Amino acid sequence: MGDAARDGILHRVRAIVREGVVLLEPDFLAGGLGAIAPRLDALRQRVREEGLLAPHLPPAYGGAGLPLAVFGRLSEELGWSPLGHYVFNCQAPDVGNMELLLHHGSAEQKERFLRPLAAGAIRSCFAMTEPDRAGSNPVWLATTARAEGTDYVIDGRKWFTSGADGAAFAIVMAVTDVLAPPHKRASMLLVPTETPGYRLVRNIPVMGDAGSGYFSHGEVAFEGCRVPATARIGAPGAGFALAQERLGPGRIHHCLRWIGVCERALHMTCERAARRELAPGVRLASKQAVQHAIAESRAEIDAARLLVLRTAERIDAEGAAAARADVSLIKFFVAGVLDRVLDRAVQVHGALGLTEDTILSFWYRHERAARIYDGPDEVHKSALARHVLRPYGVDVEI
Ligand SMILES: Cc1cc2nc3c(=O)[nH]c(=O)nc-3n(C[C@H](O)[C@H](O)[C@H](O)COP(=O)(O)OP(=O)(O)OC[C@H]3O[C@@H](n4cnc5c(N)ncnc54)[C@H](O)[C@@H]3O)c2cc1C
Numbered sequence: 458m459g460d461a462a463r464d465g466i467l468h469r470v471r472a473i474v475r476e477g478v479v480l481l482e483p484d485f486l487a488g489g490l491g492a493i494a495p496r497l498d499a500l501r502q503r504v505r506e507e508g509l510l511a512p513h514l515p516p517a518y519g520g521a522g523l524p525l526a527v528f529g530r531l532s533e534e535l536g537w538s539p540l541g542h543y544v545f546n547c548q549a550p551d552v553g554n555m556e557l558l559l560h561h562g563s564a565e566q567k568e569r570f571l572r573p574l575a576a577g578a579i580r581s582c583f584a585m586t587e588p589d590r591a592g593s594n595p596v597w598l599a600t601t602a603r604a605e606g607t608d609y610v611i612d613g614r615k616w617f618t619s620g621a622d623g624a625a626f627a628i629v630m631a632v633t634d635v636l637a638p639p640h641k642r643a644s645m646l647l648v649p650t651e652t653p654g655y656r657l658v659r660n661i662p663v664m665g666d667a668g669s670g671y672f673s674h675g676e677v678a679f680e681g682c683r684v685p686a687t688a689r690i691g692a693p694g695a696g697f698a699l700a701q702e703r704l705g706p707g708r709i710h711h712c713l714r715w716i717g718v719c720e721r722a723l724h725m726t727c728e729r730a731a732r733r734e735l736a737p738g739v740r741l742a743s744k745q746a747v748q749h750a751i752a753e754s755r756a757e758i759d760a761a762r763l764l765v766l767r768t769a770e771r772i773d774a775e776g777a778a779a780a781r782a783d784v785s786l787i788k789f790f791v792a793g794v795l796d797r798v799l800d801r802a803v804q805v806h807g808a809l810g811l812t813e814d815t816i817l818s819f820w821y822r823h824e825r826a827a828r829i830y831d832g833p834d835e836v837h838k839s840a841l842a843r844h845v846l847r848p849y850g851v852d853v854e855i
Pocket of ligand 1: 550583584585586590591592593594616617618619620663674826829830831832833834835836839855
């Protein structure tokens with residue numbers, strides 16, 4: 458794709474986000490998704506008509522077929538609002554589930570699950586983490602899928618299954634062979650949420666907010682939940698390998714979304730610093746401490762973007778496996794930048810930053826999770842250190 462075509466798409470996306478999506482935020486903050494549902498749908502319809510829905514997917518599935526590096530830039534534009542990715546139908550976890558089904562789903566799975574997901578007709582969720590097992594050790598799962606005739610019977614409990622509320626299906630990681638080596642024990646299974654034995658127990662309150670629909674994190678029980686063997690994605694025991702593949706580009710998507718969040722937070726910080734007077738004629742922006750906060754955020758965001766785009770280009774050119782260490786690097790680095798930029802933005806806004814009168818406090822609450830999900834900071838730092846230290850004959854244990 459040429460620079461002009463890319464810039465044209467980015468320009469259109471920016472207009473929809475900044476002149477449409479952002480306007481829904483006050484009502485969203487006051488009343489949740491329910492308060493804006495019809496207007497959100499109308500915006501999605503506009504995006505659909507402009508041919509920009511699910512931009513990460515190939516045209517055969519209605520997408521724009523953008524390479525990762527271009528989709529990454531677009532993701533930054535969408536990150537300007539917490540509603541941006543949803544309006545364009547490329548929100549997590551659906552975006553990862555779509556890519557998984559695209560590359561590894563059977564023809565039947567693609568028709569039944571991927572096509573309506575890509576069209577934005579349904580939503581999905583990804584159920585891997587469990588309340589009683591450390592999520593940072595993804596090969597240690599308690600949930601089992603026992604083979605019975607031509608079926609699997611799933612038993613176990615998952616939590617932090619984002620978007621489970623209202624999802625049409627879940628992709629579940631479950632142990633299908635307890636005797637296999639740890640990395641080959643689990644498989645991924647597609648479970649329609651109307652299947653008997655599947656139960657959404659609750660939306661877990663996160664920082665005081667249980668949310669709903671796409672903005673929620675569910676606890677999900679599997680109690681004798683029976684699905685046919687054709688529900689398995691890929692080979693038996695391939696679950697861990699598929700999860701790794703799903704998470705590589707997924708982390709790029711997160712990182713670029715976070716840079717969009719940071720850009721908006723910095724923009725708001727600058728606007729506030731330029732307007733707010735501490736005394737007649739003495740603006741906040743005249744204080745050196747505020748100037749330094751702005752300078753630090755500017756520098757960190759620019760560094761983060763360069764690192765993420767470098768990683769996206771490497772994945773496009775050499776594949777996800779070649780960029781594994783780079784992905785670990787950006788995952789913890791950009792999550793840290795996000796944390797600090799949001800904190801500075803709240804600080805400069807004073808008490809206003811803690812209210813629902815701006816989007817900052819929503820992000821401050823919800824984006825703290827960035828340093829935990831898709832691998833906590835510590836795990837990614839160890840993974841990177843392993844890569845850096847290998848030439849020195851040191852094998853770092855993660
Ligand atoms: C908002 C949110 C959304 C999520 N969405 C999903 C989802 O859709 N689907 C899903 O399956 N999961 C989801 N998760 C779960 C997420 O992936 C896990 O929380 C994550 O993998 C960490 O697992 P854990 O919470 O069990 O923490 P633990 O594994 O118990 O780790 C706790 C802490 O220990 C430290 N730690 C862990 N390992 C090491 C190490 N090797 N060295 C040093 N310190 C370490 C870290 O500080 C870590 O935060 C979500 C989580 C959040 C917060």
